[in-house]
Amino acid sequence: MALLPELQFRSLSTRLAVLYAGLFAGVLLAVSALFSISVQEIARVQVARQLVASGAVYDRLWQQRTRQMQDAAQLLARDFGFREASATGDSATAASALANLKGRLNANLAVVISADGRVIGIEQPALRRDIARLWDALDSGQMSGVAAIGGRTRQVAAAPIMAPTLTGWIVFASDIDARELRGLEKLSAIPLHAGVIVSAGPGRWRDAADGSLLAGVVAAPVADSLDKHEAFNASIGGTASIGFAKSLPAMVAGDRAALLLSYSRAEALAAYRPVQWAMGLIALLGLIVVIVATWRTARRITEPLERLDEAAERLAEGDYRQLAVEGRDELARLASGFNRMAREIEEREQRITHLAFNDVLTGLANRSMFHRHVDLLLERSGSGDVLALLCLDLDHFKTVNDTMGHGVGDQLLVALAARLRETARDCFVARLGGDEFVVVQPLVAGRLSVDRLAQELIKAVARPIELEGQQITPSTSIGISFSPDDGIDAATLLRNADLALYRAKADGRGTYSFFEESLNARAQERRQVESDLRLAIVRGEFELHFQPLFDLEKGLIGSFEALIRWNHPTRGLVSPLDFIPVAEDTGMIVPIGAWVMREACHQAASWPDHVRVAVNVSSVQFHRSGLSETILGALAASGLAPHRLEVEITESIFLEGSEATLKLLHSLRSLGIRIALDDFGTGYSSLSYLQSFPFDKLKIDRSFIQALLTRPGASAVVRAITDLARALGMETTAEGVEETAQLAELYAHGCSSVQGFLLSKPIAAGEVAALFSEPGSFGATIERSARTA
Ligand code: C2E
Numbered sequence: 210m211a212l213l214p215e216l217q218f219r220s221l222s223t224r225l226a227v228l229y230a231g232l233f234a235g236v237l238l239a240v241s242a243l244f245s246i247s248v249q250e251i252a253r254v255q256v257a258r259q260l261v262a263s264g265a266v267y268d269r270l271w272q273q274r275t276r277q278m279q280d281a282a283q284l285l286a287r288d289f290g291f292r293e294a295s296a297t298g299d300s301a302t303a304a305s306a307l308a309n310l311k312g313r314l315n316a317n318l319a320v321v322i323s324a325d326g327r328v329i330g331i332e333q334p335a336l337r338r339d340i341a342r343l344w345d346a347l348d349s350g351q352m353s354g355v356a357a358i359g360g361r362t363r364q365v366a367a368a369p370i371m372a373p374t375l376t377g378w379i380v381f382a383s384d385i386d387a388r389e390l391r392g393l394e395k396l397s398a399i400p401l402h403a404g405v406i407v408s409a410g411p412g413r414w415r416d417a418a419d420g421s422l423l424a425g426v427v428a429a430p431v432a433d434s435l436d437k438h439e440a441f442n443a444s445i446g447g448t449a450s451i452g453f454a455k456s457l458p459a460m461v462a463g464d465r466a467a468l469l470l471s472y473s474r475a476e477a478l479a480a481y482r483p484v485q486w487a488m489g490l491i492a493l494l495g496l497i498v499v500i501v502a503t504w505r506t507a508r509r510i511t512e513p514l515e516r517l518d519e520a521a522e523r524l525a526e527g528d529y530r531q532l533a534v535e536g537r538d539e540l541a542r543l544a545s546g547f548n549r550m551a552r553e554i555e556e557r558e559q560r561i562t563h564l565a566f567n568d569v570l571t572g573l574a575n576r577s578m579f580h581r582h583v584d585l586l587l588e589r590s591g592s593g594d595v596l597a598l599l600c601l602d603l604d605h606f607k608t609v610n611d612t613m614g615h616g617v618g619d620q621l622l623v624a625l626a627a628r629l630r631e632t633a634r635d636c637f638v639a640r641l642g643g644d645e646f647v648v649v650q651p652l653v654a655g656r657l658s659v660d661r662l663a664q665e666l667i668k669a670v671a672r673p674i675e676l677e678g679q680q681i682t683p684s685t686s687i688g689i690s691f692s693p694d695d696g697i698d699a700a701t702l703l704r705n706a707d708l709a710l711y712r713a714k715a716d717g718r719g720t721y722s723f724f725e726e727s728l729n730a731r732a733q734e735r736r737q738v739e740s741d742l743r744l745a746i747v748r749g750e751f752e753l754h755f756q757p758l759f760d761l762e763k764g765l766i767g768s769f770e771a772l773i774r775w776n777h778p779t780r781g782l783v784s785p786l787d788f789i790p791v792a793e794d795t796g797m798i799v800p801i802g803a804w805v806m807r808e809a810c811h812q813a814a815s816w817p818d819h820v821r822v823a824v825n826v827s828s829v830q831f832h833r834s835g836l837s838e839t840i841l842g843a844l845a846a847s848g849l850a851p852h853r854l855e856v857e858i859t860e861s862i863f864l865e866g867s868e869a870t871l872k873l874l875h876s877l878r879s880l881g882i883r884i885a886l887d888d889f890g891t892g893y894s895s896l897s898y899l900q901s902f903p904f905d906k907l908k909i910d911r912s913f914i915q916a917l918l919t920r921p922g923a924s925a926v927v928r929a930i931t932d933l934a935r936a937l938g939m940e941t942t943a944e945g946v947e948e949t950a951q952l953a954e955l956y957a958h959g960c961s962s963v964q965g966f967l968l969s970k971p972i973a974a975g976e977v978a979a980l981f982s983e984p985g986s987f988g989a990t991i992e993r994s995a996r997t998a
């Protein structure tokens with residue numbers, strides 16, 4: 210029992226079957242043992258009874274034989290002739306009578322023992338001494354018994370001869386009759402073995418028939434049995450037997466003899482063998498029945514458990530199939546509990562997967578889902594299948610977010626996501642983050658279908674939308690890449706579509722553009738610029754050029770705008786338009802801007818007092834700490850008065866953290882530094898900034914000036930700007946004035962100052978001084994223009 214729980218079974222049903230079969234087998238074994246013991250006991254009792262009965266029969270046979278010999282001896286003792294002959298010593302007559310009788314009795318010894326102990330009529334004189342030993346018993350009146358004569362155990366019977374007084378005894382002896390023993394064996398109801406044993410000293414016995422010693426194991430029980438008249442178990446003649454010993458009366462003290470009856474136990478049990486077989490068979494059948502029944506019962510319990518086990522394993526692999534519930538027992542309840550659990554896990558997992566792979570705001574797939582999906586598509590599609598990846602980026606989304614709030618920005622994204630999904634029906638649409646979306650068009654037939662899709666997407670996005678009472682007209686730019694030409698994995702395709710997107714934005718927003726290898730080259734070039742820029746700072750490859758701004762009211766040069774130039778060792782002069790964005794992206798604009806500020810102030814310090822210097826400050830500089838320190842440091846180092854420094858900023862500085870920006874602007878202005886808003890009119894909501902900060906000057910963007918002469922309403926716009934600025938107490942500068950006609954019109958509109966190639970291109974620092982000495986040429990130009998107007 211204690212062993213069973215330690216055995217490791219793979220299945221509960223085997224364990225139960227083994228347990229119950231073991232228990233049953235144990236009980237069976239105990240019953241069989243009891244049965245076998247009792248069968249043996251019954252057999253022993255029955256055999257013992259037979260043996261005792263046979264012993265009694267032998268007793269009677271023994272007594273009969275004794276009486277037969279005694280009767281014959283008495284008859285002869287009473288015979289007158291014999292008495293005469295023995296009295297007269299006629300031994301020949303007596304001997305013949307004895308011999309005659311001996312023959313008839315079938316005895317092997319017949320003698321006369323005289324009262325004084327002489328043995329008369331003996332045929333074998335060698336036996337005389339053994340026979341003489343009988344005298345004592347005869348003299349004490351014992352007339353029969355066993356005696357050893359001539360080494361043989363014999364049955365002796367005697368009768369006294371009275372003539373008339375006792376003269377002697379007639380003694381007959383015969384070998385213990387083997388035939389009698391065989392007869393006895395035959396008489397018995399059971400095939401027993403009968404023999405006579407004689408004492409061979411204390412505790413030792415020998416077989417009377419062949420003289421062999423009985424083994425010790427037999428001798429001891431024999432002695433016991435003699436006293437108790439009980440059967441005993443012993444190995445007799447090499448076979449396990451049941452024995453019974455019965456002592457025979459002895460004539461001579463010491464000549465003890467006994468009848469030994471024995472019966473082989475195997476034979477005794479043979480009768481019970483069929484019963485035992487039957488018993489064994491029943492036990493075996495019972496065992497089989499128990500095993501089968503237990504196993505089947507166990508199966509009935511364990512089968513649902515196994516199904517549960519399998520289901521649990523499936524569950525671990527993400528298979529949420531429900532289990533069939535049968536019945537209403539504990540197992541059924543367990544199964545329905547399991548089903549409930551599986552359902553809940555499934556729901557939870559779906560929720561988690563949804564969260565992990567979907568954008569919470571728009572419900573579109575997210576970036577990880579995009580990667581998984583595209584990589585899977587590419588894996589599945591053969592090399593021939595073409596897949597197009599359209600990367601969308603909303604134009605000026607940041608401005609919407611910043612000016613109208615994130616709530617409106619979110620609403621716009623949700624609305625546009627729905628439009629994308631609706632337009633790109635058979636495509637996979639994902640939001641990569643921010644205002645960046647991607648549309649994957651599988652199995653593209655050719656560029657034409659992608660062209661059509663891109664146009665439709667741009668059109669769909671561009672539909673005006675009203676959010677919180679304001680109408681917004683969104684727009685998007687799209688970059689497109691193809692698999693397998695532009696990449697065979699999601700990451701490469703996306704990177705290349707992104708490059709194409711940059712191009713689309715550069716080409717003018719609201720357009721789409723396909724990826725080309727050259728874009729990669731351009732990206733490569735940009736990286737090159739980046740590393741060259743780092744060196745440029747160290748090597749001092751920058752220089753400042755200055756472009757004058759002519760004050761129309763005062764009729765003189767009021768200020769110079771500092772414009773950076775990069776003397777690249779191999780490329781020559783690099784335009785700020787090419788490297789300023791890179792410097793801004795990498796943060797290198799900060800040290801570069803600081804150098805510009807120091808250099809500009811340094812140069813301006815040597816100009817006449819009424820001439821200011823205008824320095825462009827990037828929004829990136831505004832959002833990094835240290836800008837005011839840089840400006841104050843430059844002023845202090847050059848000794849330039851703060852009111853002679855004008856900082857030019859663009860609207861982009863308001864796009865993030867406008868609070869801090871305004872604070873910084875105010876603090877600069879409180880020092881006397883002038884603030885100009887550059888490129889005015891190109892931004893999203895230029896007008897809204899005018900109210901938030903009292904700029905000293907607006908610089909009207911070059912595009913308006915160029916449009917003055919070509920586009921009809923442009924003049925009115927410029928007029929409105931100058932009027933507004935004047936109303937707000939701000940000066941205005943017209944940028945990019947190239948023609949006198951433009952100048953005349955600006956003059957008429959009341960523009961404060963002008964800047965452009967018409968007056969002067971940006972010039973090296975060393976050439977500035979010359980302009981002060983001959984200002985006449987400017988004055989003349991302006992006169993001319995005014996006259997034209
Ligand atoms: P911006 O601030 O608008 O500067 C005026 C630009 O217009 C200058 O280009 C100038 O050469 C150009 N320009 C002036 N008059 C005319 C004209 O009549 N016709 C035409 N077509 N162009 C004219 P530049 O020097 O190439 O500078 C380009 C831009 O680079 C600047 O635009 C400014 O945004 C940026 N930049 C230049 N220097 C610096 C600098 O030191 N720091 C920062 N942060 N940006 C700078």
Ligand code: CA
Pocket residue numbers: 770825857887
């Ligand atoms: Ca400028």
Ligand code: CA
Pocket residue numbers: 887888908910911944
């Ligand atoms: Ca400008």
